[in-house]
Amino acid sequence: MQNKANVLLIGCGGIGTIGALNLELGAQATVTAVLRSNYEHVKAHGFCIKSIDHGEVEGFKPSILRNTIPDLTTESLPPYDYIIVTTKNYADIPPSVATLIHPAVTPGHTRIVLLQNGLNIHKPLQSAFPTNIILSGVSFCGSHQVAPGKIVHEDDDELYIGAFRNAGLAPEVEDAAAQDFVRIYGAGGKCQPQFNPDVAFSRWRKLLYNACLNPICAITDLDTGRIQLAEGAIEDLVKPAMREIQAAAKACAGVELPDETLDFMITMDPITMYNPPSMQVDVRSGRFTEFENLVGEAVREGRAKGVAMPTLTVLYGILKAMQWRTKEKRGLVTVPEAVDHTVQK
Amino acid sequence: MQNKANVLLIGCGGIGTIGALNLELGAQATVTAVLRSNYEHVKAHGFCIKSIDHGEVEGFKPSILRNTIPDLTTESLPPYDYIIVTTKNYADIPPSVATLIHPAVTPGHTRIVLLQNGLNIHKPLQSAFPTNIILSGVSFCGSHQVAPGKIVHEDDDELYIGAFRNAGLAPEVEDAAAQDFVRIYGAGGKCQPQFNPDVAFSRWRKLLYNACLNPICAITDLDTGRIQLAEGAIEDLVKPAMREIQAAAKACAGVELPDETLDFMITMDPITMYNPPSMQVDVRSGRFTEFENLVGEAVREGRAKGVAMPTLTVLYGILKAMQWRTKEKRGLVTVPEAVDHTVQK
Structure with a gap:
């Protein structure tokens, strides 16, 4: 039996929470979730989820809840195998995603999954972390946080995972990482992501x-x-x-x-x-x-x-x-x- | 001495009120103003105007205030020499300007002044009133009604008056009408409209x-x-x-x-x-x-x-x-x- 993947999830709104639920359900990952505005509420009550895939789920909590980004230079924590970023990505408003996640990234090890929209979002990440695999997550998952900790998920969770190409890394290693993520995300059986070689x-x-x-x-x-x-x-x-x-x-x-x-x-x-x-x-x-x-x-x-x-x-x-x-x-x-x-x- | 022009003003907001003030000041016109939402307030208190051209004016009232469009087929009133329309002109929302003013128009006599913006606004009027002169008023008058009856006029009143051409009428008669309107509007001395042959x-x-x-x-x-x-x-x-x-x-x-x-x-x-x-x-x-x-x-x-x-x-x-x-x-x-x-x- 494989070890569970150590996953850091940044952003636990509509999309992030459904992702955490899928990952925890599959039991192939331990999720540390970083929450901001909903941290106190979720710590006390967990998430209340109404989902087209999962039905009604009361009191769901990822394995570890935090309200700060882990800093591996000062905190004694094992490295993260995956960092999933589901926050908004504002190219024109600091801090950048790279700045935000920097303290939690282990160079050459952590795979960064950008479950975010738009073009060229990997470019600043590849500059900041040239030895890390950057994965693309394209999600069609109509899921909204309608109140703190209250998630309404009304559209099928359709998720495409592939690797952003990095000239310094081997494509087959990048693709294997994408497929590994597909495996652990799909293990819960409620959402089967698709491996997407053409990002x-x-x-x-x-x-x-x-x-x-x-x-x-x-x-x-x-x-x-x-x-x-x-x-x-x-x-x-x-x-x-x-x-x-x-x-x-x-x-x-x-x-x-x-x-x-x-x-x-x-x-x-x-x-x-x-x-x-x-x-x-x-x-x-x-x-x-x-x-x-x-x-x-x-x-x-x-x-x-x-x-x-x-x-x-x-x-x-x-x-x-x-x-x-x-x-x-x-x-x-x-x-x-x-x-x-x-x-x- | 000429008779005063009998003017019907429809729409007494920012632009209309400054127009009524100029016309009454010049004493070449008697203004009947049709008010809607501000009728009760203005009937009781008049307009309170703060104007770059007129200074502070308290309690101004046009000669006659009404809250309905005059209906010359049922009311015993002299014909209007001019109907000035300063209401908004929504081509896609009934009633049309032509429908609105119809009961007050004397065919072949009343000159209709469209103090409104946009292109081709005269076309429905010319169809409805083929024997009436239709004048164009293009105003650059930054004037707003900020509360019922309270007018703030902070941009110079720059007004261009000309005639929309009607193939059935003589251009020199149309232009003379435009120039007559320029005269009565400018008589107050605070705003001198410009005759505008090229509408x-x-x-x-x-x-x-x-x-x-x-x-x-x-x-x-x-x-x-x-x-x-x-x-x-x-x-x-x-x-x-x-x-x-x-x-x-x-x-x-x-x-x-x-x-x-x-x-x-x-x-x-x-x-x-x-x-x-x-x-x-x-x-x-x-x-x-x-x-x-x-x-x-x-x-x-x-x-x-x-x-x-x-x-x-x-x-x-x-x-x-x-x-x-x-x-x-x-x-x-x-x-x-x-x-x-x-x-x-």
Whole structure:
């Protein structure tokens, strides 16, 4: 019998908690979960989960709960075999993921699983940890934390695991690591991740949702049900954006995204679910959005290959302006004082 | 001495009230103002105005206050020489302006002054009232009603009056009507409107603001000060949109809008005024926007002449989706009932 994998999970919201549950269920891993805002609640009560895969689960706790990132230089802890990062990834807002996880990474050993969206998210990690395998997790798991520790999981957990290629490492070793993670994650039997040798394919494919539907819902404040009902929104906004991703995927990575995949992404969330995608939830809550990784990188990659990205360019500009607004609200930028301009001439 | 003009003013918010004040001050007109939400307040207290042109004015009341549109078929009233319409003009939300003012119009006599924004707003009026002169009022008057009857007027009242051409009427008669209106509006001495023989020029010129800055501020919820401060917003969003209006104005109406005019519109509102333009105020208040006349008509006109309008097309699609959201909130459209999708498989 194999030893259990020592897993550090950073971010225990909708996606992270379902991941912890799958890993603990399979008994092939011991999960140390780092919680932030929900730490006190979960420590006292555990998670309350209502899930399409797991049913109703009361009081679930990962093996170890923490509210800080472990620091292996000062704490006497065994090295982590895997660090799974499910936090938001804001390319423009410090700290970076690399800075965040740095104290917990054992060089040459820890495999870093980025269960996060967008393009090129591995690049800063490969720079910071050149001897570590970086895995890609692309998840279609509609799961939200609706209150501290309360998780509603209403979409099938569909997870694609592959390795981001690192020129300094052997591809077969990287792929074996991805397959090992698939094994331990799937051992619980409730979610069978798929080994995904072509990470570019799954990442560009998911951008059909995340660079198109997600920002359009966020900007218009229409959820994925209403965006299908609102006259013209799919044909005039969503599809033009998706066709730009389709063209860029082909030009940048040789990835073919058939038209049926566009339609699949549009109708994936049933209308009557009225699901607000993550970016819409973020905007509604006054939080930052991952617009740089989801839209900005796609626009930059596409344009670099000469693909016209008119729709995504405008969406990107709007999201950037909205991020600035959030930065102002959070004190990251300040503006000159207002002046009374009603004084009579 | 000439008789006073009998003027009916429909819509007495920020722009309408300053118009009523100018007209009554000049003593060349008697103003009947139709008020809606602020009627009771103004009847009791008058308007309280703080104005860059007029200073502080307490208790101002137009000659006659009403809360209904006069119906000349049932009320014994003299005909109106002018009907000035300053209400919002929603092409997609009934009732239309023509329907609204119909009972007060004397065919062949009443001149209808559309102190409203956008392109092609005269077309439904010319269909409904083919023997009436329709005048165009393009106003750059930063004036807002900040509470019932309380008007803050902080931008110079810059008003361009001209005639929309009607093939069935004589241009010199139309122009004389426009000049007569300029005379009675300017008689008070606080605002001298300009006679504007080229209505297309002033309407396309104002679209630089109203089809570009206005929707971009509304969508991003950044006012005209913050949009100048937010990194990239002017160069990546506002200017591309303005260049599309510039190209369409030339192609559709032979109107030359020099680059300096683009810069002028961007910096017209000083940063420290932090002025939310009208569409941003509408969105913040959950009201409909005039997106069809401001953006939709420009996109349709430009495209019909083969002008590429990629930025404005996206803005138009977003505004249309936002309007649908407002329609749903106001019960003009309904959606299917939500279904619980968390039930375990």
